[in-house]
Amino acid sequence: MPTAMITDLLTEATWPxxxxxxxxxxxxxxxxxDTLQTLGETLELEWFDDTDIGYHNEWEAATxxxxxxxxxxxxxxxxxxxxxxxxxxxxGFHGWHYVAEVVTSADTTExxxxxxxxxxxxxxxxxxxxxxxxxxDTLVSFLRGMTDQDASSVxxxxxxxxxxxxxxxxxxxxxxxxxxxxxxxxEPSTIHGIQTxxxxxxxxxxxxxxxxxxxxxxxxxxxxxxxxPITTPEQEVPDEFDRRIPKFEEVxxxxxxxxxxxxxxxxxxxxxxxxxxxxxxxAPTVQHRPRAxxxxxxxxxxxxxxxxxxxxxxxxxxxxPGTGKTAFKNFLVEEFGAYxxxxxxxxxxxxxxxxxxDEDGLLxxxxxxxxxxEEADELDDDALGAxxxxxxxSGQIEIREMRLPAEVRGVLLGNYQSRDDxxxxxxxxxxxxxxxxxxxxRLDADQRDTAIDWQYDxxxxxxxxxxxxxxxxxxxxxxxxxxxxxxxxxQRIKEYKRDRIDDLENxxxxxxxxxxxxxxxxxxxxxxxxxxxxxAYDLVANIEE
Numbered sequence: 001m002p003t004a005m006i007t008d009l010l011t012e013a014t015w016p017x018x019x020x021x022x023x024x025x026x027x028x029x030x031x032x033x034d035t036l037q038t039l040g041e042t043l044e045l046e047w048f049d050d051t052d053i054g055y056h057n058e059w060e061a062a063t064x065x066x067x068x069x070x071x072x073x074x075x076x077x078x079x080x081x082x083x084x085x086x087x088x089x090x091x092g093f094h095g096w097h098y099v100a101e102v103v104t105s106a107d108t109t110e111x112x113x114x115x116x117x118x119x120x121x122x123x124x125x126x127x128x129x130x131x132x133x134x135x136x137d138t139l140v141s142f143l144r145g146m147t148d149q150d151a152s153s154v155x156x157x158x159x160x161x162x163x164x165x166x167x168x169x170x171x172x173x174x175x176x177x178x179x180x181x182x183x184x185x186x187e188p189s190t191i192h193g194i195q196t197x198x199x200x201x202x203x204x205x206x207x208x209x210x211x212x213x214x215x216x217x218x219x220x221x222x223x224x225x226x227x228x229p230i231t232t233p234e235q236e237v238p239d240e241f242d243r244r245i246p247k248f249e250e251v252x253x254x255x256x257x258x259x260x261x262x263x264x265x266x267x268x269x270x271x272x273x274x275x276x277x278x279x280x281x282x283a284p285t286v287q288h289r290p291r292a293x294x295x296x297x298x299x300x301x302x303x304x305x306x307x308x309x310x311x312x313x314x315x316x317x318x319x320x321p322g323t324g325k326t327a328f329k330n331f332l333v334e335e336f337g338a339y340x341x342x343x344x345x346x347x348x349x350x351x352x353x354x355x356x357x358d359e360d361g362l363l364x365x366x367x368x369x370x371x372x373x374e375e376a377d378e379l380d381d382d383a384l385g386a387x388x389x390x391x392x393x394s395g396q397i398e399i400r401e402m403r404l405p406a407e408v409r410g411v412l413l414g415n416y417q418s419r420d421d422x423x424x425x426x427x428x429x430x431x432x433x434x435x436x437x438x439x440x441x442r443l444d445a446d447q448r449d450t451a452i453d454w455q456y457d458x459x460x461x462x463x464x465x466x467x468x469x470x471x472x473x474x475x476x477x478x479x480x481x482x483x484x485x486x487x488x489x490x491q492r493i494k495e496y497k498r499d500r501i502d503d504l505e506n507x508x509x510x511x512x513x514x515x516x517x518x519x520x521x522x523x524x525x526x527x528x529x530x531x532x533x534x535x536a537y538d539l540v541a542n543i544e545e
Contacts, residue, residue: 016151086256094118145170319440
């Protein structure tokens with residue numbers, strides 16, 4: 001397929017993104033949240049008056065700006081002074097309606113924005129796809145699966161897709177509905193515009209949104225040239241792949257970790273213990289809850305499940321109303337895209353599977369995502385059982401002879417007055433589902449006084465979005481790191497555990513402590529030490545705040 005034919009494969013009629021969407025994609029490419037906030041306030045847009053930008057509304061902020069910034073000159077002015085310190089930003093933006101190039105000289109870095117289409121850039125992509133996939137039916141199908149998406153659902157300037165998901169989608173482009181693509185898993189990374197990522201959960205790929213239609217068009221043309229016009233087999237894709245709730249890894253996909261970020265993190269770790277330093281970034285408006293802050297920091301940094309073993313950590317926070325539980329929920333929802341589930345308003349069917357509508361429930365759609373379940377004391381026993389299963393080890397909800405994936409990390413909040421109340425209402429076994437059991441009692445008079453003083457000092461002042469971005473960048477960095485456990489340290493840990501074995505109620509609790517210790521080592525970006533296990537022991541064993 002000659003490169004020149006790229007002009008025959010893409011037309012304005014078939015291009016999936018309208019000008020507003022492209023402008024939003026371009027703004028997201030170059031602007032962090034604080035820049036978007038500043039732009040909105042400078043333009044005096046009403047949406048930004050009382051809105052702080054978090055993960056859950058960042059796309060809405062970008063599209064609100066895109067409705068106003070219409071011309072290349074306006075876009076260029078908007079991104080004129082932003083720091084170009086991310087891999088996606090350095091790649092520029094190459095759409096049908098707009099093209100943004102990053103021009104770097106010895107002294108300056110400038111962004112130029114012009115009208116599209118970006119034929120020259122797309123030709124490079126077409127060359128790469130043709131060189132790698134021409135005559136390789138498996139890779140062609142895999143690329144088609146990787147780029148198969150509904151453009152109307154786009155809410156970020158990049159797409160993250162796991163190998164298993166791309167393989168499942170790609171199966172729809174084979175005659176027998178089965179695609180075995182493991183032997184081509186590394187080849188997409190040689191194509192201009194596709195980055196391969198490896199995490200504990202396996203291989204995944206990152207694609208810039210505006211390059212997806214180009215890769216898809218060329219892959220389809222190659223398939224058609226080999227076999228004639230292709231009809232997509234009728235095959236139902238499991239609901240897991242059509243979730244509306246982002247996986248936790250996807251929340252961090254928008255974060256670029258730069259060399260300057262890493263230098264800053266290493267300087268911090270040289271002088272501070274990670275759990276002490278970074279805990280202050282968790283729910284910064286909440287005072288006097290240090291253990292909860294460290295616990296939720298560990299929850300965010302904990303590894304995914306692997307090899308049939310639970311790696312993610314979860315927390316239950318209980319206590320009377322007005323003790324700060326909701327503030328932690330709001331932080332996780334606004335900054336890390338956690339899905340908020342109101343226990344007082346849901347049934348078991350709402351959480352698991354509704355046989356009348358044939359729709360998966362909230363926990364199933366939150367598979368491998370982050371969730372906060374509020375008002376747990378209002379859940380009936382069946383709904384609570386489903387929540388505990390999703391937060392527990394198996395992450396598999398069994399219903400109607402089906403095993404539905406619902407592997408969720410997160411927090412269960414309840415207005416229980418005491419541990420005895422929970423045991424009376426349910427059973428003591430409920431606590432075994434959580435690595436962190438945190439009881440919020442009411443603050444004493446001195447604590448209330450200092451907490452209210454803090455709120456007065458910050459009354460109606462906007463928070464600094466850079467603080468949370470710094471934390472998110474740090475979490476993204478450490479979650480890519482897997483500590484080792486030296487044999488000498490493991491023996492010391494075993495001796496420490498053996499001396500305190502009477503304090504451990506069961507094997508599950510012992511494993512939880514080691515998982516938390518592993519996460520603390522990960523937060524410190526070094527191999528696991530006995531000191532990490534001692535911290536984890538204290539964090540897991542003590543429940544009072």
